Amino acid sequence: MSFIIFFIITLFIAVIQTAIPYLVNRTVVFGVMVPEQYIEDKTIKKYKKYYSLSVALLSIVILVSYLVWVLSNERLDNQVALTGAVIEFALIFISITFYLYYHAKTKQLKQQNNWAENLKPMKVTDLSIRSQDEMLPWYLYLLPIISTIGLMIYTLMNYDILPNQIPTHWGPSGEADAFTDKTSFSAIKLSLGLLMMQLMFLGIHIATKKSGIKLSATSLESSRNRQLSLRKYSSWLLFVVLLGITMLMSYFQLMTIHPEIGEGFVKLIIPFSFLILVLIGTLIFAIKVGRSDKVMETTVEAKIMDLDEDKYWKGGLFYFNKNDPSIFVEKRFGVGWTLNFANPIGLVIILVPLTVFLVISFL
Template identity: 60%
Template sequence: MALTIFFIIILFLALVQTAIPYLVKRTIVFGVTIPEKHIHDKRLTSYKKRYAVITFLISIILLGIFTTYALTVQPTEDQMALIGTFILFAIILISMSLYFYFHGKTIQLKKANKWVENLKQVQMTDLSIRSQDEMLPWYVYLLPIIVTLGLIVYTIPQYDILPDQIPTHWGPNGEADAFTAKSPISAIQLPLVLFVMQLMFLGIHFAQKNSGIKLSATSKAASQKRQLTLRKYTSWFLFLTSLLVTMLFSFLQLTTIHPDIFKDTTMIAMPFVFILVILIGTIIFAVKVGRADKQSNVQFKGEITDKDEDMYWKGGLFYFNKNDPSIFVEKRFSVGWTLNLANPIGYLVLFGPIILILLITFL
């Protein structure tokens, strides 16, 4: 089971990392703003292809080594998990090293050709676009929260029948492999952690819904479609994640209270199905958003370009802009959102729940 899970995750990561240059905004290449009329420059196209080919080949080689080792040596599940995690981090490290290399090459190419110097920078706004926003309403996130509160209420009167050792961690086979002594807190620790995570999901939804919608002056239709698609599918994916995490945690809590409630095959299948659905959802989300602005034609021509915000992006990855009230902005490398690190509210939304979870865990 561990081999299957890590094989799927490594393959998924390899494919996503390979495709990233083709899924980002059309005017962003390796974290650098490129004027619309230069986005098809042969050298930029070459950078993308080289990144994709190298990332894919190295990832497949590492996946082959991992699979061969697992089938021939037949390590324990703990060893398999350790090696699989190492492979995952190796792929991420290699792909990020390639990203920074081509990020530097793209900056040099942009400066050497003076692509922005003779263009007028324009910032586009459209106050009516909010009426087209199809993000889910905030109150749908109350559904999993209600389930979790019900689970806590159900657990409390079952305290006497709980085992003396409460599971705190489960392995790839669905079996508990770490425990803590029973106490009033440890008995409901899992649903408490789940409750905090659900509040975090709700907070992220609020922050993303109130973040700015940035449009392109040179391709308004394409950028509008991408922004609306990003917001819509982000809310659906976030809600799906909240539901799946609720189902998984509820399943684990119920098996702690009633060890014989589910069959062994269900215990094994549940984490596998959870991971599989999350990965499939991630692929659909990435493809939907990544293709959203690729089919539209340029609407504005002439000596104008979008406002160059490269100064606010450190390495093309980290966004610092005190003048932008948005808590989250669209990533420049990968698909999704990243924090505006100059907005302190973002730290509260993300790191506040993490601190609470750690406190609950240590208590």
């Protein structure tokens, strides 16, 4: 089972990493802003093609090697899991290495050809776009929070029937593989960690909802479609993932109180179903957002371009702009959001709940 899980995750990472150049904002190539007039440049197309082919071929080699290694001898679950995790990180490292190489090449190409020369930078706004925003309302996130608080109360009410050893970790098969002595704190430790995650998700949702909607001066309609799609589908994905995490961790918590609900294949099916739900949801999100701005507009003003914000992006990956009030902005490589690291509120939203979660986990 461990092999199936890690193989599916690795395959998913490989597919997403291979397709990324064709899913990002069309005027951003390997983290570099390219004026609309030059996005069909032959060299740019070549860079995208070479990146995708390189990542795809190496991914195939890695996946086949992993499969052969597992089937060649009987392997222990922990060996398969550890190797699978190493392979996932290796694949991400390889794709980032290729990305940084082509980021430098694209940046050099832009400078050598003086693409920004004789083009007037412009910024546009649409006062009506907020009314078209279809992000989920924040109060929906109160539902899983309330259910988790209720679960903690229920656990404490049934404290006497809890086992003397409380599970603290579950393996890929759904079996508990780490335990701690029963106390009032350890009994609700899992739910407390879940509550911190829920609060973090709520903070991320509110911050993204308040973040600015950036439109393109040269492709207004396409950029509007992408921004609205990004906001709508990211809010749905975030909420669906949160519901999945809540149901999964609540199931483990209830299984501690009522072990009979974990009998048979249920404890195996539920974690696997959560994995499939997240992967399918992420894939749908990437496709919906990634393809939302790919229809070329018929009229592009020849002498204008969008504001060039390359100086605020370190390596095209990390955004530092103290003049931008947005807490989250659209990624330049990948589909989704990234922090404005110059805005301390974003760090608070992420780091405070995460720190509390880690402290709870190690207590």
